[in-house]
Amino acid sequence: MLIAPLILLAVLNAWFDYQSAGNVATQQDQRLLALVPLLADSVIGDVDDRPLLMLAPPMEDFLKERRSASYAVLDLDGKVLQGADWLGGLPPSDNEPEFHSEEHSGTTWRIVRQRQRTVFGDVVVALGDGSDPRQQWARAVLYKVLLPNLVLLAGAAFAVRWAVERALAPLLALKEAVERRSPRDLSAIDAQASPEEVRPLVDSLNRLFGLVNAQAESQRRFVADAAHQLRTPLAGLQAQVEAWAQAAGAPPSAGTLALPTEQVYKLRNATRRTSQLANQLLALSRADARAMQSQPQQRVDLKALCEDSLQAHLDAASARHIDLGLDADPVLVMGHEWLLRELLSNLVDNAVKYTHEGGAVTIRCGRRGAQPYLEVEDDGPGVAAQEMPRILERFYRVQGTQGEGTGLGLAIAEEIARVHHGHLQLQAGAGGRGLKVTLPLPG
Template sequence: MLSGLRRRLLVMLLLPLVALALVNAWFDYRSADNVALQQDKRLAALVPLLADSLIGEGLRRTDPPVLLMAPVLEAFFNDRPGFAGFALTDADGKLMLGEAWLADIAPTTPEAVFHSEEHAGVTWRIVQQRQQTVVGEVVVTIADGSDPRQQWARSIVLKVLLPNLVLIAAAAFAVGWAVERALKPLLDLKDAVERRSPRDLSALDETGSPEEVRPLVRSLNRLFGLVNAQAESQRRFVADAAHQLRTPLAGLQSQVEAWAQAASSASADGMLSLRTEQVHKLRGATRRTTQLANQLLALSRADARTMQAQPMQRVDLKSLCETILESHLDAASAKGIDLGLDTQAVTVMGHEWLLRELLSNLVDNAVKYTPEGGTVTIRCAALDGRVLLEVEDDGPGVPEAERGRVLERFYRVQGTKGEGNGLGLAIAQEIARVHHSQLELQAGAAGHGLRVRVVL
């Protein structure tokens, strides 16, 4: 858009300059043409004067006629040394006086005849006319090598076109610079919008824009406000719904857990076994629903826009890793999984509860999808001035083609066994964005399994 606008401005400003240059050249040509017409009239006026300058033949008939030029003729020929000449020929075309190269074919009419001719590298303007003189009918020829039309043709490049081209080039540079400076606020606005995160819907600075651009900035701010209000409404709805569901779901889960324990301790007849299986299915569904509500609430609270105003604090990652290991140790032991630590004493600036949620989701996924007897390792270490936080397992892993999609909300790889809602990695990715990072999914150390890394 800006490139097209810049091009249109340049064309609209430079086209009048080009038109003016062409008009200037045309006026120069018309001026030279008018001068040339005046020169033709002057040459035509000199013809009878040259004819009247013949005063008679010499002492012998073989002698050439005597020529006594008028002062006007002498001034004409003296002012143009080497660029003026004449010839007097009789009716048969025999040269009587003057330049031999001008003794050309005589005109057939009594009117003056004009033409241009190239001779000795000079373009001459030549006039010929029959005149009656004291020695009879004579053809008078006068040549002028200073024809203004020819001078204009020779000097058009140096005196007309070249200065105009230089003027147009200088004007193009000046106009380009002026257009660039004039469009700089638009370029700054474009850069400001392009640098923004898709989640940054804060208002643009209206005072920093010129008056002509402010309506556009106001329209963008109004659009940002509407989109932000709609997104905020959706976030509030998800958070409120998840929060309201937590209490009844907790009560329902406790009742189902108690019922499941009671059913398991009862006698194992056929009917009771069937009921016990149904209770266990109900317990699994209740656990998944409770986990979904908790994850939705965590996802809403972890949104990058809602965390921008909250200050970060120094977080001890080693202590955080130890806490997460303790909370997931029972689940790992139940499956015979070796859940271990590989940590260094490192700290980062961040939101502790969000980082705890991130690491908890990663470890929960690793324990959930790693088969019995597997290994899950939690790591934190310093790496080139940054801090590395990762969880590695030797489970089935994620195909490389699916690694981008598993970060999407509610997406699960087809054929995946185990319970899950497809929100764990999405929540971890959202928390990583809050900390100006992202999840990196790689294969495990032995080429299988999954390693999820966050560089802070």
């Protein structure tokens, strides 16, 4: 945008120089034409059939001023009678002056020829001026217009690039800071660290972040409050339904009515799913990465965590004849213990729930190189490669999956992984069977 006007100015400058040179050339032609009669009047006689000259004072002044000036007196056939031989040539066909430019000895001359009547007779007077402004204009264009403007353009391009990069450096830093942010990071940008010119933009972004953050926080609180309020009545309802299910499985005593066993079991299963959903929604709300950023971390013993999870799920695994194993090495990491416990519980619960009866589930922790990790592997039906990215989404369940579930277990685990600055790694288990879920943790 800046170089284009500079080029235009250079062209305009050259055009004005050309106009100026044209005006000077016109004045030069007029002066030469005015000197032609004076040169003719300088012929005062003849000597040996050659004209005798006594130059008029204006002619002498002209020749002294212009070292690159020359003259000649020719006969009507163009032969030089007096003066510079190189000015000879075809004479004009009439009495009108004839102007032209001619190259001689590396100089461009402006020459005028005209027939004149003198005491010697009719002759042709030729007068040349080597200070042709047209030639000077061509040199001026090269040395005074083109080269300086090319240097100016190069310098301007460098200066503009340096100035723009220096001026926009804070804005580019702001751009990179925004690009590096997680989609969940809605904290305000430091306006004082931004250049004054973009502070209104930073203030607008901060207001937008604040509105979105407030809306997300409102939704989070609503989910947490709703899930928390549902836990108590659902717990009571589940207790009642569990009692009915036990009563339905026992033989009816005298004076009691037999309960419809199938309907009671369906009600019990629905109550369990609803209670689990409420607990998972509450866990998901509490595990929100934005809400946990300000919470302090502490040292967590991953081996003890794995052992507790093994104990908690051993009965459920035994009921389905699943070999629930532990492969744990002592390792300590910085994190939120109750969140990592929730993550591991969800992973193990999923593995036990979806692995076929008689299968195997292994809980692991330790280090691979310098990287601590938590891992749960099963030999169940596994997940197709194209489905793996989607099973971390909330409420998503693989088509055709058997068993109860809400599609929140892995979503909660992924949310907890984000709190610990990581992501769940999903891959097939040993021998291409089942699913292996790994969480790398900071050392």
